[in-house]
Amino acid sequence: MDFQTIYDFIRTSYWAQNIPDTTLIKALQNSVCFAALTAAGETVGFARVITDKATFGYLADVFVLEAFRGQGISRLLMDAVVAHPELQGLRRFMLATWDAHGLYKKYGFTPVEDASPLMQIWHPDIYKK
Helix, strand or coil: CCHHHHHHHHCCCCCCCCCCHHHHHHHHHCCEEEEEECCCCCEEEEEEEEECCCCEEEEEEEEECHHHCCCCHHHHHHHHHHHCHHHCCCCEEEECCCCCHHHHHCCCCCCCCCCCCCCCCCCCCHHHC
16 A cells, blocks of 8 residues: 555545644554555555454545546445455444445445434544644
8 A cells, every 4th residue: 555645635635634644654553454556556545444353343534536436446445345354243333424325335334323322522623733
């Protein structure tokens, strides 16, 4: 995986704008990461799962570079994610997204029916400081 490609995309994303590179490095080191590569080894897509590998997983930072969209790469990434041996048997597998709901529904993700048990500490502008 090419860290610079991943970082350049994620630091300009709506979900992690201005994330420091050291923060992203730490996040990747503590996640199960997936990359879509061209035959020449160029990173064109990415996804990661934050997980204890037993009970819980959180799908994050999924993207395909714009020039490579519409070629089924996101499906290939998701195929790899859901088939990964360390991600089998999880009691809960979550994600938060503003788009691509149709893609995720194909893999069994559904809207949270009752979000009232879910709580969070959220700092949406943490990387803007």
